Amino acid sequence: MIELSANEAAELRERLRRVPAAQPAEETIAVSANASTSVTFTELQRAAVLEVLDRWIEEVGPAAGEGLVNLQGALRDELAANQ
Numbered sequence: 001m002i003e004l005s006a007n008e009a010a011e012l013r014e015r016l017r018r019v020p021a022a023q024p025a026e027e028t029i030a031v032s033a034n035a036s037t038s039v040t041f042t043e044l045q046r047a048a049v050l051e052v053l054d055r056w057i058e059e060v061g062p063a064a065g066e067g068l069v070n071l072q073g074a075l076r077d078e079l080a081a082n083q
Contacts, residue, residue, distance in 0.1 A: 002070045002074050004067035008064075011065075012053075013030070015052050015056055016052055019048065022045075025041055025045035025046075028040075043082060046079055049071075050072065053072040053075070054072065056068070057072055
C-alpha cells in the first residue's frame with residue numbers, strides 16, 4: 001500500500017480532474033476518501049493515473065513528493081505485470 005500525504009493526495013486529485021480520461025480515477029479516490037478506505041483502481045484508471053503522474057514528475061522531479069513517486073513506481077509495476 002502506498003500512502004500519500006494530504007497535500008500529495010489533494011494535488012493528485014486536482015491534476016486528475018484536469019484530464020478527462022483520469023476523472024473516473026479521481027472519483028474513485030473521492031469515494032474512498034469519504035469512506036476512509038484504501039483505493040483500488042481498474043486497469044484503465046491505473047493507466048490514466050500513471051500518465052498524469054509521469055507528466056507531473058517529469059515537470060517537477062522528486063519534488064512532487066515521495067508518496068507520488070512511490071505510487072508511480074507501483075502503478076508501473078502493476079501494469080507491467082498485467083501485460
